Amino acid sequence: MNARNELERLLTLVEYGRLDQLAPAQIAEIERLLNHDPALAERLAGRIPPLDRAARLAPQPSDDEWQRVWNNIANAAAKAPAGTPAGARTGAAAAVPPPTHSLVNLWRSAAALAACIILVITWRALGPSLPGGQVRPALNAQIDSLQVFGDRTGIIVSAGDGEAFPVIWVMDNEGV
């Protein structure tokens, strides 16, 4: 097989779209010849690209069919959870971060801050220390009523030097 016949065989393969039967070196050689031989390039210029030809052989969707497809996509997007990123709803690549990502992080930070505040408040409410300082007795307390139950006796003792304050004392006779 001479070079001319070999070239013709390769061009025939190209014309019939059998590119898978060509080696990379053969493709490179064909490309080089086409770039340097206008007549040869003219021969293949009228040929339909294999993929395009295959597409033309397949039945094309009608406008109604395209419209139905777009309607299905729109309906599916509307039914997706609101938190679902737009890329996930449409099937697009997930390279773009969800738009609510930073907002969620902000609320997480706020939640952590709120938890700290609650912890401090709870500690202050339940802890034994008194932020206000000394316990101050009620100097002018008014004892409106007093009942003591069981085997006990109740008395009111006045404590304090200059500023007396009443202490209700229960004499416990029951023991523990």
Next chain:
Amino acid sequence: MFRATPAARVAFFGLTLAGLAAGAPSALAQDVEVTVLAIRATKSNNDVSPELRDIAAQLRKQFQYTGFKLEQRRAGRTALEKVHTATLIGPYSAEITPTAASERTVQLKCQLLRRDADGKKTAVLRSTVTVEKGRYQLFGGPSLGDGDVLIMAVTGK
């Protein structure tokens, strides 16, 4: 449309609670903040909690106890005529009900309860006192064993 996430709900709840606790104007403005202290008075040592230093000096002169330890502090906000329950030390607990409040004073119905061995609570004392807001009324005497006694201090504001 933004929808509240669980984290957002937690944050909203926490910030609301913090605002209320910080004294922000709210619907709870008519409530009373009740505080109950449980103090252990003893003759076995001279230890005095820092918060009780002033009052301990005066109690020592009147009673035979030398040590005063603040063991519990129970605070809570409650509405008038609503009971505030506080667990104290030993078998004791308290039920404090604010019954009236003015600009300077608050009236408190105080009940000291003792839990028996079978778990039943019985009243030790019941008293209604009117005190200046922030000032503590003292109730003492119930035994904690080993010679120690309980002193309950109650206030409202």
